[in-house]
Amino acid sequence: MLRAIEAGSSVTCRECGEPVKFRAKVRLQQVICNVYVKGVWERVEHYHAECYESAGQPHGEAAAPAPTPPRRAPAASADAPPEPTPAA
């Protein structure tokens, strides 16, 4: 599944080997894959969202997080028209 990187996260991207780190200024996303072997959970793999895509999505398409109303960015203009369907 696709998740926002949480503060204090200290995992390594399986694709590029770089730490998947939380950065306050850049809202990065990570892909968290629960890996099942023979139907039994074995491990979790972490990827940068872009690395996961470049890797060919080895565990399938990353599921978007639960449909929650998107947070409005503070800089967003109040005059902006509402988006009927927020993009993933």
Ligand SMILES: [Zn+2]
């Ligand atoms: Zn990466």
